[in-house]
Structures are given as structure tokens and as C-alpha cells.
Amino acid sequence: MLNFPSKLPQQGITIFSQMSALAQQLNALNLSQGFPDFPAPTALIEHLAEATRAGFNQYAAGDGWLALREQVAQLFQQRDGITLDPIHEITITPGATIGLYASIQALIRAGDEVIIFDPSYDSYAPAVQLAEGKSIHIPLLAPDFKVDWQRVAEQISERTRMIIVNTPHNPTGTIWGKQDWLNLIALIQDKNIVVLSDEVYEHLIFDGQRHYSALSFPELRDRSIVVGSFGKTFHVTGWKTGYCAASPMLMKLFRQVYQFANFCGVTPCQVALTHYMQQHPEHIQQLSNFYQSKRDQFITGLQQSAFRFTPAQGTYFQTVDYQDIRPDLNDIEMCQFLAEQHKIVAIPISVFYQQTPQNLRMLRFCFAKTEQTLTHACEILADV
Structure with a gap:
């Protein structure tokens, strides 16, 4: 049996x-x-057809189509004024979920604690469990779904190794302001804690407000992994194409695991997105x-x-x-x-x-x- x-x-x-x-x-x-x-977008679909006809149907580089990584770096430069190395700090992934999963597997060991703010995306806790870590769930304060920073301070322990942030937030639609990030920095800047920042809705911000990426804060630059999604941005969720961005040290650890979870993303989708982003920044x-x-x-x-x-x-x-x-x-x-x-x-x-x-x-x-x-x-x- x-x-x-x-x-x-x-x-x-x-x-x-x-x-x-x-x-x-x-x-x-x-x-x-x-x-x-x-x-x-019609032009994006046409670029996909062109990519397949042009022969972009075999494996891409495991880290992703370099020209697409360069487009991601350009977005961070234009929006946040930060310079990312597309070769050593950006990886294209087949969707955001595998990026989140590989990040957790790369950095969390048995007994490590990961702080998760509830309500939370349903892939976080299972990924922590599979890494034999422990999820510490902290509920956001309804009805505005704000972070209870006093409770966060109380929950951080010697075993805390990661805090997962999601902004803009699924499911509540709230966003983190600058003060939220400053509060987080004050709590972890002298500790061995990494930030996994799920920013897949980074371009969907309303009422003139601003998206703050984890990587835009110098204190978090070397201790954060940012995960993004082209599917959310370009209305092609079925293309399952996303990215991870992090410092060279964290990216090296990420890629060591990622390469065995998924060798590479879908080549023609990466080529099509590259051409569309180059020609349609609007x-x-x-x-x-x-x-x-x-x-x-x-x-x-x-x-x-x-x-x-x-x-x-x-x-x-x-x-x-x-x-x-x-x-x-x-x-x-x-x-x-x-x-x-x-x-x-x-x-x-x-x-x-x-x-x-x-x-x-x-x-x-x-x-x-x-x-x-x-x-x-x-x-x-x-x-x-």
C-alpha cells in the first residue's frame, strides 16, 4: 500500500x-x-505573433530576456529614481507566484518565522509551510486595513527572518504610504530580516496617490525582494509572466532555487512584452x-x-x-x-x-x- x-x-x-x-x-x-x-492591446498580440513567427520559440535565458529586464530597470529609474542592474538584480519569471515561492524557499529555513499581514494572498503561508518555516499572522486593522505597528514590534523575535508586504493590497485595495515604510524600517534596520514585497499592482494607483516600492528606500535596498507582474499591467494574466528585483546578494540566493523550480519564462511572451513596452510607454x-x-x-x-x-x-x-x-x-x-x-x-x-x-x-x-x-x-x- x-x-x-x-x-x-x-x-x-x-x-x-x-x-x-x-x-x-x-x-x-x-x-x-x-x-x-x-x-x-492589439499591438501586444501582434508582437506575440511576430515573435513566434520570427523563431523565438526555444528556451530563453534562465534569468529572462535581457531586453525585458532592461525595460523593468527603466521603469524603476523613471518612477523611483533608482538604478537596477538588469543582469544581476532582475529576473523574469513565469508569473509572480513562482517568484514569491522561490524567494521564500531561498531565504526561509526550518523554524524561521515569517510575518504575514491578513487578509493575505493565499500562496504566502503554504510556501512558508513547505520551507518548514512558521507564519506569524497579524490582522490589519479594519475598517481601513491599516498595520498595527505596535503588534508588529511585539511579534518580531530572534527567529523572524522575513516580513511579507503587499502594496497595493489584495484583497482590500489599500496602499502603503511613506510612513508605513518608515515604520517598518525603524523596526528591522538592525535585524537579520528581509522584506518580500508583493507589488504586482504597482501601476494601479488611484486619486493621485503614489506607489512606494520597497527598493526605493535606501535602508531596504539590500534587504528586499520585489515581485511584479506583467499580466496585471498589460491585461494578459494568462501569459504568466512576472519579475523579481533584488540586490545582487539576494538575487543570487533567489536564482539558486528558482532555476530548479522553473528553468525560464515563456520566450515569445517576453519578446512581445519587450517590443510593446519600447513602442508604447503610454x-x-x-x-x-x-x-x-x-x-x-x-x-x-x-x-x-x-x-x-x-x-x-x-x-x-x-x-x-x-x-x-x-x-x-x-x-x-x-x-x-x-x-x-x-x-x-x-x-x-x-x-x-x-x-x-x-x-x-x-x-x-x-x-x-x-x-x-x-x-x-x-x-x-x-x-x-
Whole structure:
């Protein structure tokens, strides 16, 4: 008889897969999983076809297409005024999740502690568990989802080796301001702690606010790994192409693990993204306004409903509170209710927590959708 105990016995099918399957089963409007329902830029698709026809169909360099790494370095230079070496400090990865995973496996050993702010992306804690580390979950302070810095200070121990930051934040849509970073620096600058900064929504910042990258702070420059996503930026989540940026020392450690987790990213996608970024710098320049208009359309429609909300500061997600509608239902039950009775699907916020706060009544909707989809969604939600 075979006997192979699970390394992740508590992990089942992700809530994202469950909700998308429910939407398909019920023919419901799917505002759960985070992907656009509109096409990628036509020129980008043409560049992909050109790349495949030109023969870019074999392995790329394990660290990524150099010209694309140079484009990433240019973005950091233009936005943050920092100089990254594309050869030694940037790696192109097949999506952001593998970048997060390889970073954790490279830096966390058995018994090490990793601070995670809840609600949190669902890949963080399992990756820590597989590295035989221990996740220390600290809940953000509702309703604004701010960091409790006193609690962070209390939770840092001699075993703390990593703090995972996510800004703009999925699922809440909040962003870290400069003071948040300064608070973090004050706590860790004299300790053997690295920052893993998940910045996949870095270009989706609203209302004239600014994105602060971990690498933009000199005190964090040598102790941070930043993870980004081309899929989020260019509406091609299915291309699974992202990047990691870090100091040469941390990047060396990252690549030692990454090369055995995934040899390289998809070559024609990297070539296509390079050419598109070179020829269409306006895409990223206009991205915040593009998504803010969608957020504004969605929240304007929500004003006709009984849901409470605070406008998202970034990402393409909007959280809503349904306390005034069905407080008798927990958020998973509420998602089921909305799907079955109103034909619209959301994500329950509780799945992003290790321990769900008492009386949490919040859902996450994705507004990376066409105007028609958002109009229809708002009509549905106004009737709930």
C-alpha cells in the first residue's frame, strides 16, 4: 500500500477556482477571480505573433530576456529614481507566484518565522509551510486595513527572518504610504530580516496617490525582494509572466532555487512584452486613469445599493460590507446566496485570513471588466 502524507493537509481547491466554477455552473456574472474580461492591446498580440513567427520559440535565458529586464530597470529609474542592474538584480519569471515561492524557499529555513499581514494572498503561508518555516499572522486593522505597528514590534523575535508586504493590497485595495515604510524600517534596520514585497499592482494607483516600492528606500535596498507582474499591467494574466528585483546578494540566493523550480519564462511572451513596452510607454502612463475610471463606474453604481464600501486606493478589486443586507450569513454563505439568487459571484474575504475576525461581513469584487459588465453588475447589486 502506498502511503504519502500530504505536506499541505489543510489545502483544498482554491476559493478562486471554486467561485469561477460556481459562476459557470449557474451562468452567473463572474466578478470573483482577478482577470479582465476585455482583450489585451492589439499591438501586444501582434508582437506575440511576430515573435513566434520570427523563431523565438526555444528556451530563453534562465534569468529572462535581457531586453525585458532592461525595460523593468527603466521603469524603476523613471518612477523611483533608482538604478537596477538588469543582469544581476532582475529576473523574469513565469508569473509572480513562482517568484514569491522561490524567494521564500531561498531565504526561509526550518523554524524561521515569517510575518504575514491578513487578509493575505493565499500562496504566502503554504510556501512558508513547505520551507518548514512558521507564519506569524497579524490582522490589519479594519475598517481601513491599516498595520498595527505596535503588534508588529511585539511579534518580531530572534527567529523572524522575513516580513511579507503587499502594496497595493489584495484583497482590500489599500496602499502603503511613506510612513508605513518608515515604520517598518525603524523596526528591522538592525535585524537579520528581509522584506518580500508583493507589488504586482504597482501601476494601479488611484486619486493621485503614489506607489512606494520597497527598493526605493535606501535602508531596504539590500534587504528586499520585489515581485511584479506583467499580466496585471498589460491585461494578459494568462501569459504568466512576472519579475523579481533584488540586490545582487539576494538575487543570487533567489536564482539558486528558482532555476530548479522553473528553468525560464515563456520566450515569445517576453519578446512581445519587450517590443510593446519600447513602442508604447503610454500604456503604463495611462493605466491608473484607465482603472480608476472603472473603479469610479463601479462605486457610483454601488451607491444605489445597500452595500457599504470605501473606494479602493489601488488594484482592480473593491471590497464591500454587506452588514446591512444579510448579517445572518457569513461571507461564504453570502457568496453562495448572491450566486444562486442573484447570479453574481464574488470572493469571501474570510479565505484570506488564518483566523477570521468576528462579525466579518465583507466580499471582494473585481472591476477589471468592460463598462457593460460593470453596468450589469451594479444593476444586480442594487436589487440585492
